Amino acid sequence: MQVSYNFDEVVDRRDTGSLKWHYSDDTIPLWVADMDFKAAPPILNAIEQAVQHGILGYTKPTKALYDAIINWHGSRYDLALNQENILFSPGVVPSLALMMNVFTDIGDAVLVNAPIYTPFMSKVEQNGRTLITSSLQESEDKYRLNLVDIEAKIIEHNVKLYLLCNPHNPGGRVWTPDELNALLTICKKHDVAIVSDEIHQDLTLSGHTFTPFLTLAAGYEHKVVSLTSMTKTFNIAGIKGSMIFAKDAALIQKISQQQQLNDEYELNLFAYTAMRSAYSEGSEWLSQALEYIEGNINLTMQYFAEHLPKIKVMRPEASYLIWLDCAAYSQDDQQLYNALRAARVELNAGIKYGEEGHSKMRLNVACPRAVLVEGLNRIHHAFSTI
Ligand SMILES: Cc1ncc(COP(=O)(O)O)c(C=O)c1O
Structure with missing residues:
Protein backbone atom coordinates (compact mmCIF):
# COMPACT_ATOMS: atom_id res chain seq x y z
CA MET A 1 0.00 0.00 0.00
CA GLN A 2 1.32 3.43 -0.98
CA VAL A 3 1.86 5.73 2.02
CA SER A 4 1.21 9.43 1.59
CA TYR A 5 3.62 11.60 3.59
CA ASN A 6 2.37 14.86 5.07
CA PHE A 7 4.72 17.71 4.21
CA ASP A 8 2.13 20.29 5.31
CA GLU A 9 2.69 19.38 8.96
CA VAL A 10 4.22 22.31 10.86
CA VAL A 11 6.70 20.99 13.42
CA ASP A 12 7.96 23.32 16.15
CA ARG A 13 11.78 23.19 15.96
CA ARG A 14 12.50 25.86 18.57
CA ASP A 15 14.63 24.83 21.53
CA THR A 16 15.79 21.62 19.82
CA GLY A 17 19.32 22.88 19.22
CA SER A 18 18.35 23.66 15.61
CA LEU A 19 20.80 26.02 13.90
CA LYS A 20 18.02 27.25 11.64
CA TRP A 21 15.45 28.04 14.34
CA HIS A 22 17.59 29.94 16.82
CA TYR A 23 15.36 32.97 17.44
CA SER A 24 13.67 34.25 20.55
CA ASP A 25 10.84 35.83 18.49
CA ASP A 26 8.60 34.44 15.72
CA THR A 27 11.07 34.98 12.84
CA ILE A 28 10.59 32.58 9.92
CA PRO A 29 13.96 31.08 8.91
CA LEU A 30 14.25 30.55 5.16
CA TRP A 31 18.03 30.31 5.16
CA VAL A 32 20.39 27.42 6.09
CA ALA A 33 19.93 24.33 3.89
CA ASP A 34 17.85 21.94 5.90
CA MET A 35 14.17 21.23 5.48
CA ASP A 36 11.33 21.75 7.94
CA PHE A 37 9.89 18.32 7.12
CA LYS A 38 10.09 15.27 9.35
CA ALA A 39 12.54 12.74 7.97
CA ALA A 40 11.30 9.62 6.18
CA PRO A 41 9.52 7.26 8.63
CA PRO A 42 11.66 4.25 7.58
CA ILE A 43 14.77 6.17 8.70
CA LEU A 44 13.17 7.33 11.93
CA ASN A 45 12.00 3.75 12.64
CA ALA A 46 15.48 2.38 12.00
CA ILE A 47 16.97 4.90 14.44
CA GLU A 48 14.29 4.08 17.00
CA GLN A 49 15.12 0.39 16.67
CA ALA A 50 18.80 1.15 17.24
CA VAL A 51 17.86 3.02 20.42
CA GLN A 52 15.51 0.25 21.52
CA HIS A 53 18.30 -2.25 21.04
CA GLY A 54 20.01 -0.37 23.79
CA ILE A 55 23.69 -0.74 22.97
CA LEU A 56 25.19 2.16 21.07
CA GLY A 282 13.80 6.02 1.40
CA SER A 283 12.98 6.39 -2.27
CA GLU A 284 9.20 6.80 -1.94
CA TRP A 285 9.58 9.54 0.68
CA LEU A 286 12.12 11.27 -1.56
CA SER A 287 9.91 11.29 -4.62
CA GLN A 288 7.01 12.75 -2.61
CA ALA A 289 9.31 15.32 -0.98
CA LEU A 290 10.57 16.41 -4.40
CA GLU A 291 7.03 16.79 -5.69
CA TYR A 292 6.18 19.01 -2.71
CA ILE A 293 9.37 21.05 -3.12
CA GLU A 294 8.63 21.55 -6.81
CA GLY A 295 5.17 22.82 -5.81
CA ASN A 296 6.82 25.29 -3.42
CA ILE A 297 9.22 26.45 -6.13
CA ASN A 298 6.31 27.04 -8.53
CA LEU A 299 4.40 28.94 -5.88
CA THR A 300 7.45 31.09 -5.10
CA MET A 301 8.10 31.86 -8.77
CA GLN A 302 4.47 32.93 -9.19
CA TYR A 303 4.57 35.00 -6.01
CA PHE A 304 7.62 36.96 -7.13
CA ALA A 305 6.23 37.45 -10.65
CA GLU A 306 3.03 38.85 -9.19
CA HIS A 307 4.20 40.85 -6.16
CA LEU A 308 7.91 41.58 -6.62
CA PRO A 309 8.57 41.49 -10.37
CA LYS A 310 11.70 43.62 -10.04
CA ILE A 311 13.46 40.75 -8.25
CA LYS A 312 15.14 38.40 -10.73
CA VAL A 313 14.52 34.82 -9.66
CA MET A 314 16.81 31.97 -10.75
CA ARG A 315 14.77 28.79 -11.00
CA PRO A 316 16.79 25.90 -9.51
CA GLU A 317 17.36 22.71 -11.50
CA ALA A 318 18.06 20.90 -8.23
CA SER A 319 17.39 21.41 -4.54
CA TYR A 320 15.17 23.86 -2.74
CA LEU A 321 17.37 26.95 -2.71
CA ILE A 322 16.29 29.90 -4.86
CA TRP A 323 18.77 32.60 -5.83
CA LEU A 324 17.25 36.07 -5.88
CA ASP A 325 18.77 39.11 -7.53
CA CYS A 326 17.54 42.09 -5.53
CA ALA A 327 19.71 44.74 -7.21
CA ALA A 328 16.64 46.70 -8.33
CA TYR A 329 15.88 47.38 -4.66
CA SER A 330 19.28 47.96 -3.11
CA GLN A 331 23.00 47.82 -3.76
CA ASP A 332 23.63 47.65 -0.04
CA ASP A 333 23.90 44.01 1.13
CA GLN A 334 23.54 44.85 4.80
CA GLN A 335 20.45 46.97 4.13
CA LEU A 336 18.80 44.09 2.26
CA TYR A 337 19.54 41.61 5.03
CA ASN A 338 18.44 44.01 7.77
CA ALA A 339 15.17 44.89 6.04
CA LEU A 340 14.27 41.20 5.86
CA ARG A 341 15.28 40.58 9.47
CA ALA A 342 13.19 43.57 10.54
CA ALA A 343 10.23 41.93 8.77
CA ARG A 344 10.95 38.76 10.83
CA VAL A 345 12.17 36.56 8.01
CA GLU A 346 15.76 35.41 7.48
CA LEU A 347 17.42 34.56 4.16
CA ASN A 348 21.11 33.98 3.42
CA ALA A 349 22.92 37.10 2.26
CA GLY A 350 24.27 36.39 -1.23
CA ILE A 351 27.50 38.25 -0.52
CA LYS A 352 28.56 35.35 1.71
CA TYR A 353 28.95 33.28 -1.47
CA GLY A 354 31.54 35.62 -2.95
CA GLU A 355 31.52 39.07 -4.55
CA GLU A 356 29.34 37.63 -7.31
CA GLY A 357 26.58 37.38 -4.71
CA HIS A 358 26.40 41.14 -4.26
CA SER A 359 22.74 42.30 -4.02
CA LYS A 360 21.57 38.69 -4.02
CA MET A 361 19.78 36.60 -1.41
CA ARG A 362 19.33 32.83 -1.11
CA LEU A 363 15.86 31.60 -0.20
CA ASN A 364 15.16 28.10 1.18
CA VAL A 365 11.63 26.93 0.27
CA ALA A 366 11.75 23.47 1.90
CA CYS A 367 9.08 24.10 4.49
CA PRO A 368 5.34 23.53 4.88
CA ARG A 369 3.43 25.65 2.37
CA ALA A 370 1.65 27.70 5.01
CA VAL A 371 5.01 28.72 6.50
CA LEU A 372 6.36 29.55 3.04
CA VAL A 373 3.38 31.79 2.19
CA GLU A 374 3.77 33.71 5.47
CA GLY A 375 7.52 34.01 4.77
CA LEU A 376 6.87 35.34 1.26
CA ASN A 377 4.38 37.88 2.62
CA ARG A 378 7.04 39.09 5.05
CA ILE A 379 9.60 39.33 2.22
CA HIS A 380 7.05 41.37 0.25
CA HIS A 381 6.58 43.67 3.22
CA ALA A 382 10.36 44.00 3.74
CA PHE A 383 10.87 45.22 0.18
CA SER A 384 8.12 47.79 0.62
CA THR A 385 10.29 49.35 3.37
CA ILE A 386 13.47 49.70 1.25
C1 LIG B 1 27.26 22.03 -1.64
C2 LIG B 1 27.24 21.61 -0.20
N1 LIG B 1 28.23 20.84 0.27
C3 LIG B 1 28.26 20.43 1.56
C4 LIG B 1 27.26 20.81 2.44
C5 LIG B 1 27.32 20.36 3.87
O1 LIG B 1 27.77 19.05 3.98
P1 LIG B 1 28.05 18.37 5.38
O2 LIG B 1 26.96 18.76 6.31
O3 LIG B 1 28.05 16.90 5.06
O4 LIG B 1 29.40 18.84 5.83
C6 LIG B 1 26.21 21.63 1.98
C7 LIG B 1 25.17 22.08 2.92
O5 LIG B 1 24.39 22.93 2.63
C8 LIG B 1 26.22 22.03 0.63
O6 LIG B 1 25.24 22.80 0.14
Whole structure:
Protein backbone atom coordinates (compact mmCIF):
# COMPACT_ATOMS: atom_id res chain seq x y z
CA MET A 1 0.00 0.00 0.00
CA GLN A 2 1.32 3.43 -0.98
CA VAL A 3 1.86 5.73 2.02
CA SER A 4 1.21 9.43 1.59
CA TYR A 5 3.62 11.60 3.59
CA ASN A 6 2.37 14.86 5.07
CA PHE A 7 4.72 17.71 4.21
CA ASP A 8 2.13 20.29 5.31
CA GLU A 9 2.69 19.38 8.96
CA VAL A 10 4.22 22.31 10.86
CA VAL A 11 6.70 20.99 13.42
CA ASP A 12 7.96 23.32 16.15
CA ARG A 13 11.78 23.19 15.96
CA ARG A 14 12.50 25.86 18.57
CA ASP A 15 14.63 24.83 21.53
CA THR A 16 15.79 21.62 19.82
CA GLY A 17 19.32 22.88 19.22
CA SER A 18 18.35 23.66 15.61
CA LEU A 19 20.80 26.02 13.90
CA LYS A 20 18.02 27.25 11.64
CA TRP A 21 15.45 28.04 14.34
CA HIS A 22 17.59 29.94 16.82
CA TYR A 23 15.36 32.97 17.44
CA SER A 24 13.67 34.25 20.55
CA ASP A 25 10.84 35.83 18.49
CA ASP A 26 8.60 34.44 15.72
CA THR A 27 11.07 34.98 12.84
CA ILE A 28 10.59 32.58 9.92
CA PRO A 29 13.96 31.08 8.91
CA LEU A 30 14.25 30.55 5.16
CA TRP A 31 18.03 30.31 5.16
CA VAL A 32 20.39 27.42 6.09
CA ALA A 33 19.93 24.33 3.89
CA ASP A 34 17.85 21.94 5.90
CA MET A 35 14.17 21.23 5.48
CA ASP A 36 11.33 21.75 7.94
CA PHE A 37 9.89 18.32 7.12
CA LYS A 38 10.09 15.27 9.35
CA ALA A 39 12.54 12.74 7.97
CA ALA A 40 11.30 9.62 6.18
CA PRO A 41 9.52 7.26 8.63
CA PRO A 42 11.66 4.25 7.58
CA ILE A 43 14.77 6.17 8.70
CA LEU A 44 13.17 7.33 11.93
CA ASN A 45 12.00 3.75 12.64
CA ALA A 46 15.48 2.38 12.00
CA ILE A 47 16.97 4.90 14.44
CA GLU A 48 14.29 4.08 17.00
CA GLN A 49 15.12 0.39 16.67
CA ALA A 50 18.80 1.15 17.24
CA VAL A 51 17.86 3.02 20.42
CA GLN A 52 15.51 0.25 21.52
CA HIS A 53 18.30 -2.25 21.04
CA GLY A 54 20.01 -0.37 23.79
CA ILE A 55 23.69 -0.74 22.97
CA LEU A 56 25.19 2.16 21.07
CA GLY A 57 28.70 0.90 20.49
CA TYR A 58 31.32 1.52 17.80
CA THR A 59 30.28 0.79 14.23
CA LYS A 60 31.85 -0.84 11.20
CA PRO A 61 30.27 -0.61 7.73
CA THR A 62 28.47 -3.84 6.80
CA LYS A 63 27.82 -5.50 3.46
CA ALA A 64 24.18 -4.41 3.78
CA LEU A 65 25.32 -0.77 3.97
CA TYR A 66 27.69 -1.08 1.00
CA ASP A 67 24.98 -2.85 -1.03
CA ALA A 68 22.47 -0.10 -0.27
CA ILE A 69 24.92 2.61 -1.41
CA ILE A 70 26.00 0.68 -4.50
CA ASN A 71 22.43 -0.08 -5.57
CA TRP A 72 21.24 3.49 -5.04
CA HIS A 73 23.99 5.04 -7.14
CA GLY A 74 24.01 2.29 -9.77
CA SER A 75 20.27 2.23 -10.35
CA ARG A 76 19.71 6.00 -10.24
CA TYR A 77 22.81 7.38 -11.89
CA ASP A 78 24.56 4.52 -13.66
CA LEU A 79 27.49 5.03 -11.34
CA ALA A 80 29.19 1.65 -11.02
CA LEU A 81 30.78 1.38 -7.58
CA ASN A 82 32.18 -1.46 -5.56
CA GLN A 83 33.01 -1.63 -1.90
CA GLU A 84 36.65 -0.67 -2.49
CA ASN A 85 35.57 2.63 -4.08
CA ILE A 86 33.81 3.87 -0.93
CA LEU A 87 35.12 5.60 2.18
CA PHE A 88 33.13 7.26 4.96
CA SER A 89 33.55 10.66 6.55
CA PRO A 90 31.76 12.81 9.15
CA GLY A 91 30.65 15.25 6.46
CA VAL A 92 31.14 16.60 2.97
CA VAL A 93 32.74 19.80 4.27
CA PRO A 94 35.29 17.89 6.38
CA SER A 95 36.02 15.84 3.24
CA LEU A 96 36.50 18.99 1.16
CA ALA A 97 39.09 20.11 3.71
CA LEU A 98 40.71 16.66 3.66
CA MET A 99 41.12 16.89 -0.12
CA MET A 100 43.50 19.82 0.31
CA ASN A 101 46.01 17.40 1.80
CA VAL A 102 45.28 14.67 -0.72
CA PHE A 103 45.89 16.77 -3.81
CA THR A 104 47.80 19.90 -2.82
CA ASP A 105 50.53 21.38 -0.67
CA ILE A 106 50.51 24.58 1.37
CA GLY A 107 50.38 27.59 -0.95
CA ASP A 108 49.06 25.69 -3.99
CA ALA A 109 46.27 27.26 -6.01
CA VAL A 110 42.74 25.81 -5.79
CA LEU A 111 40.04 26.95 -8.20
CA VAL A 112 36.30 27.36 -7.50
CA ASN A 113 33.41 28.93 -9.39
CA ALA A 114 31.85 31.84 -7.58
CA PRO A 115 29.29 32.44 -6.32
CA ILE A 116 29.74 29.25 -4.34
CA TYR A 117 28.72 27.58 -1.06
CA THR A 118 30.92 29.42 1.44
CA PRO A 119 33.09 26.50 2.72
CA PHE A 120 34.44 26.02 -0.82
CA MET A 121 36.27 29.29 -0.27
CA SER A 122 36.87 29.24 3.48
CA LYS A 123 38.31 25.71 3.64
CA VAL A 124 40.82 26.54 0.91
CA GLU A 125 42.00 29.65 2.72
CA GLN A 126 41.91 28.18 6.23
CA ASN A 127 44.10 25.33 5.01
CA GLY A 128 46.74 27.70 3.71
CA ARG A 129 46.05 27.22 0.01
CA THR A 130 45.59 30.03 -2.50
CA LEU A 131 41.99 30.61 -3.49
CA ILE A 132 41.38 31.35 -7.16
CA THR A 133 37.84 32.08 -8.33
CA SER A 134 36.29 32.00 -11.74
CA SER A 135 32.96 33.84 -11.90
CA LEU A 136 29.99 32.00 -13.28
CA GLN A 137 28.33 33.78 -16.16
CA GLU A 138 24.62 34.38 -16.22
CA SER A 139 22.69 33.87 -19.42
CA GLU A 140 19.03 32.99 -20.00
CA ASP A 141 18.49 33.08 -16.22
CA LYS A 142 21.06 30.36 -15.57
CA TYR A 143 24.65 30.22 -14.46
CA ARG A 144 27.19 28.89 -16.99
CA LEU A 145 30.81 27.93 -16.56
CA ASN A 146 33.24 30.34 -18.17
CA LEU A 147 35.54 27.72 -19.68
CA VAL A 148 37.90 30.25 -21.26
CA ASP A 149 38.39 31.99 -17.93
CA ILE A 150 38.76 28.66 -16.09
CA GLU A 151 41.55 27.53 -18.39
CA ALA A 152 43.28 30.91 -18.30
CA LYS A 153 43.24 30.91 -14.48
CA ILE A 154 44.52 27.34 -14.32
CA ILE A 155 47.48 28.31 -16.47
CA GLU A 156 48.14 31.67 -14.81
CA HIS A 157 48.08 30.33 -11.23
CA ASN A 158 49.32 26.79 -11.84
CA VAL A 159 46.12 25.44 -10.27
CA LYS A 160 46.41 21.96 -8.74
CA LEU A 161 42.84 21.29 -7.66
CA TYR A 162 39.41 22.25 -8.96
CA LEU A 163 36.47 22.08 -6.56
CA LEU A 164 33.23 21.55 -8.44
CA CYS A 165 29.78 21.90 -6.93
CA ASN A 166 27.34 19.69 -8.88
CA PRO A 167 24.46 20.42 -8.50
CA HIS A 168 25.54 23.96 -7.82
CA ASN A 169 24.79 25.78 -4.58
CA PRO A 170 23.57 28.58 -4.64
CA GLY A 171 22.65 28.72 -8.36
CA GLY A 172 20.87 25.36 -8.56
CA ARG A 173 22.48 24.29 -11.85
CA VAL A 174 22.74 20.59 -12.67
CA TRP A 175 25.75 20.63 -14.97
CA THR A 176 25.21 18.77 -18.25
CA PRO A 177 27.51 16.03 -19.57
CA ASP A 178 28.75 18.50 -22.23
CA GLU A 179 29.71 21.07 -19.59
CA LEU A 180 31.36 18.44 -17.39
CA ASN A 181 33.26 16.90 -20.29
CA ALA A 182 34.56 20.31 -21.31
CA LEU A 183 35.79 20.87 -17.76
CA LEU A 184 37.37 17.45 -17.67
CA THR A 185 39.22 18.10 -20.91
CA ILE A 186 40.70 21.31 -19.51
CA CYS A 187 41.66 19.72 -16.18
CA LYS A 188 43.24 16.71 -17.92
CA LYS A 189 45.23 18.96 -20.22
CA HIS A 190 46.74 20.81 -17.25
CA ASP A 191 46.87 17.87 -14.83
CA VAL A 192 44.41 19.43 -12.37
CA ALA A 193 42.62 17.16 -9.86
CA ILE A 194 38.83 17.43 -9.59
CA VAL A 195 36.78 17.04 -6.45
CA SER A 196 33.06 17.06 -7.14
CA ASP A 197 30.70 17.85 -4.26
CA GLU A 198 27.50 16.05 -5.24
CA ILE A 199 25.55 16.37 -2.00
CA HIS A 200 22.49 17.86 -3.79
CA GLN A 201 22.44 15.05 -6.40
CA ASP A 202 19.25 13.34 -5.21
CA LEU A 203 17.33 16.62 -5.13
CA THR A 204 17.52 17.02 -8.92
CA LEU A 205 14.17 18.36 -10.12
CA SER A 206 11.99 17.21 -13.01
CA GLY A 207 13.33 17.88 -16.49
CA HIS A 208 16.99 17.64 -15.42
CA THR A 209 19.41 14.74 -15.18
CA PHE A 210 22.24 14.56 -12.70
CA THR A 211 25.56 13.23 -14.02
CA PRO A 212 28.06 11.99 -11.43
CA PHE A 213 31.50 13.26 -12.40
CA LEU A 214 32.99 9.82 -11.91
CA THR A 215 30.87 8.39 -14.73
CA LEU A 216 32.84 10.58 -17.17
CA ALA A 217 36.29 10.16 -15.66
CA ALA A 218 37.55 6.96 -17.33
CA GLY A 219 41.29 7.32 -17.92
CA TYR A 220 41.56 10.11 -15.34
CA GLU A 221 40.25 8.31 -12.27
CA HIS A 222 43.49 8.78 -10.36
CA LYS A 223 42.63 12.50 -10.19
CA VAL A 224 38.87 12.48 -9.53
CA VAL A 225 36.96 12.20 -6.25
CA SER A 226 33.29 12.71 -5.54
CA LEU A 227 31.76 13.56 -2.20
CA THR A 228 28.16 12.94 -1.31
CA SER A 229 25.78 12.18 1.52
CA MET A 230 22.28 11.04 2.42
CA THR A 231 21.94 13.90 4.90
CA LYS A 232 20.77 16.64 2.51
CA THR A 233 18.54 14.25 0.54
CA PHE A 234 16.65 12.91 3.54
CA ASN A 235 16.78 15.94 5.82
CA ILE A 236 19.00 14.39 8.46
CA ALA A 237 21.87 16.91 8.32
CA GLY A 238 22.18 16.98 12.11
CA ILE A 239 23.24 13.34 12.13
CA LYS A 240 26.42 14.06 10.13
CA GLY A 241 27.90 11.37 7.92
CA SER A 242 28.93 11.18 4.30
CA MET A 243 30.76 9.22 1.62
CA ILE A 244 33.87 9.67 -0.45
CA PHE A 245 33.98 7.88 -3.82
CA ALA A 246 37.09 7.28 -5.89
CA LYS A 247 37.74 4.57 -8.46
CA ASP A 248 41.51 4.45 -8.44
CA ALA A 249 43.00 2.08 -5.85
CA ALA A 250 46.10 4.16 -5.15
CA LEU A 251 44.00 7.30 -4.73
CA ILE A 252 41.60 5.58 -2.30
CA GLN A 253 44.61 4.42 -0.32
CA LYS A 254 46.02 7.92 -0.19
CA ILE A 255 42.70 9.37 0.99
CA SER A 256 42.38 6.64 3.57
CA GLN A 257 45.87 7.38 4.89
CA GLN A 258 44.98 11.06 5.23
CA GLN A 259 41.84 10.11 7.14
CA GLN A 260 43.85 7.95 9.55
CA LEU A 261 45.86 11.00 10.60
CA ASN A 262 42.84 12.41 12.42
CA ASP A 263 40.98 9.14 12.84
CA GLU A 264 38.14 10.57 10.76
CA TYR A 265 36.86 7.59 8.82
CA GLU A 266 34.19 6.11 11.10
CA LEU A 267 30.44 6.58 10.90
CA ASN A 268 28.58 7.15 14.13
CA LEU A 269 25.91 4.55 14.81
CA PHE A 270 23.01 6.84 13.85
CA ALA A 271 24.71 7.82 10.58
CA TYR A 272 25.29 4.13 9.79
CA THR A 273 21.68 3.28 10.61
CA ALA A 274 20.20 6.24 8.74
CA MET A 275 22.39 5.76 5.67
CA ARG A 276 21.54 2.09 5.35
CA SER A 277 17.83 2.68 5.79
CA ALA A 278 17.73 5.80 3.57
CA TYR A 279 19.31 4.11 0.57
CA SER A 280 17.28 0.93 0.91
CA GLU A 281 13.87 2.26 2.00
CA GLY A 282 13.80 6.02 1.40
CA SER A 283 12.98 6.39 -2.27
CA GLU A 284 9.20 6.80 -1.94
CA TRP A 285 9.58 9.54 0.68
CA LEU A 286 12.12 11.27 -1.56
CA SER A 287 9.91 11.29 -4.62
CA GLN A 288 7.01 12.75 -2.61
CA ALA A 289 9.31 15.32 -0.98
CA LEU A 290 10.57 16.41 -4.40
CA GLU A 291 7.03 16.79 -5.69
CA TYR A 292 6.18 19.01 -2.71
CA ILE A 293 9.37 21.05 -3.12
CA GLU A 294 8.63 21.55 -6.81
CA GLY A 295 5.17 22.82 -5.81
CA ASN A 296 6.82 25.29 -3.42
CA ILE A 297 9.22 26.45 -6.13
CA ASN A 298 6.31 27.04 -8.53
CA LEU A 299 4.40 28.94 -5.88
CA THR A 300 7.45 31.09 -5.10
CA MET A 301 8.10 31.86 -8.77
CA GLN A 302 4.47 32.93 -9.19
CA TYR A 303 4.57 35.00 -6.01
CA PHE A 304 7.62 36.96 -7.13
CA ALA A 305 6.23 37.45 -10.65
CA GLU A 306 3.03 38.85 -9.19
CA HIS A 307 4.20 40.85 -6.16
CA LEU A 308 7.91 41.58 -6.62
CA PRO A 309 8.57 41.49 -10.37
CA LYS A 310 11.70 43.62 -10.04
CA ILE A 311 13.46 40.75 -8.25
CA LYS A 312 15.14 38.40 -10.73
CA VAL A 313 14.52 34.82 -9.66
CA MET A 314 16.81 31.97 -10.75
CA ARG A 315 14.77 28.79 -11.00
CA PRO A 316 16.79 25.90 -9.51
CA GLU A 317 17.36 22.71 -11.50
CA ALA A 318 18.06 20.90 -8.23
CA SER A 319 17.39 21.41 -4.54
CA TYR A 320 15.17 23.86 -2.74
CA LEU A 321 17.37 26.95 -2.71
CA ILE A 322 16.29 29.90 -4.86
CA TRP A 323 18.77 32.60 -5.83
CA LEU A 324 17.25 36.07 -5.88
CA ASP A 325 18.77 39.11 -7.53
CA CYS A 326 17.54 42.09 -5.53
CA ALA A 327 19.71 44.74 -7.21
CA ALA A 328 16.64 46.70 -8.33
CA TYR A 329 15.88 47.38 -4.66
CA SER A 330 19.28 47.96 -3.11
CA GLN A 331 23.00 47.82 -3.76
CA ASP A 332 23.63 47.65 -0.04
CA ASP A 333 23.90 44.01 1.13
CA GLN A 334 23.54 44.85 4.80
CA GLN A 335 20.45 46.97 4.13
CA LEU A 336 18.80 44.09 2.26
CA TYR A 337 19.54 41.61 5.03
CA ASN A 338 18.44 44.01 7.77
CA ALA A 339 15.17 44.89 6.04
CA LEU A 340 14.27 41.20 5.86
CA ARG A 341 15.28 40.58 9.47
CA ALA A 342 13.19 43.57 10.54
CA ALA A 343 10.23 41.93 8.77
CA ARG A 344 10.95 38.76 10.83
CA VAL A 345 12.17 36.56 8.01
CA GLU A 346 15.76 35.41 7.48
CA LEU A 347 17.42 34.56 4.16
CA ASN A 348 21.11 33.98 3.42
CA ALA A 349 22.92 37.10 2.26
CA GLY A 350 24.27 36.39 -1.23
CA ILE A 351 27.50 38.25 -0.52
CA LYS A 352 28.56 35.35 1.71
CA TYR A 353 28.95 33.28 -1.47
CA GLY A 354 31.54 35.62 -2.95
CA GLU A 355 31.52 39.07 -4.55
CA GLU A 356 29.34 37.63 -7.31
CA GLY A 357 26.58 37.38 -4.71
CA HIS A 358 26.40 41.14 -4.26
CA SER A 359 22.74 42.30 -4.02
CA LYS A 360 21.57 38.69 -4.02
CA MET A 361 19.78 36.60 -1.41
CA ARG A 362 19.33 32.83 -1.11
CA LEU A 363 15.86 31.60 -0.20
CA ASN A 364 15.16 28.10 1.18
CA VAL A 365 11.63 26.93 0.27
CA ALA A 366 11.75 23.47 1.90
CA CYS A 367 9.08 24.10 4.49
CA PRO A 368 5.34 23.53 4.88
CA ARG A 369 3.43 25.65 2.37
CA ALA A 370 1.65 27.70 5.01
CA VAL A 371 5.01 28.72 6.50
CA LEU A 372 6.36 29.55 3.04
CA VAL A 373 3.38 31.79 2.19
CA GLU A 374 3.77 33.71 5.47
CA GLY A 375 7.52 34.01 4.77
CA LEU A 376 6.87 35.34 1.26
CA ASN A 377 4.38 37.88 2.62
CA ARG A 378 7.04 39.09 5.05
CA ILE A 379 9.60 39.33 2.22
CA HIS A 380 7.05 41.37 0.25
CA HIS A 381 6.58 43.67 3.22
CA ALA A 382 10.36 44.00 3.74
CA PHE A 383 10.87 45.22 0.18
CA SER A 384 8.12 47.79 0.62
CA THR A 385 10.29 49.35 3.37
CA ILE A 386 13.47 49.70 1.25
C1 LIG B 1 27.26 22.03 -1.64
C2 LIG B 1 27.24 21.61 -0.20
N1 LIG B 1 28.23 20.84 0.27
C3 LIG B 1 28.26 20.43 1.56
C4 LIG B 1 27.26 20.81 2.44
C5 LIG B 1 27.32 20.36 3.87
O1 LIG B 1 27.77 19.05 3.98
P1 LIG B 1 28.05 18.37 5.38
O2 LIG B 1 26.96 18.76 6.31
O3 LIG B 1 28.05 16.90 5.06
O4 LIG B 1 29.40 18.84 5.83
C6 LIG B 1 26.21 21.63 1.98
C7 LIG B 1 25.17 22.08 2.92
O5 LIG B 1 24.39 22.93 2.63
C8 LIG B 1 26.22 22.03 0.63
O6 LIG B 1 25.24 22.80 0.14
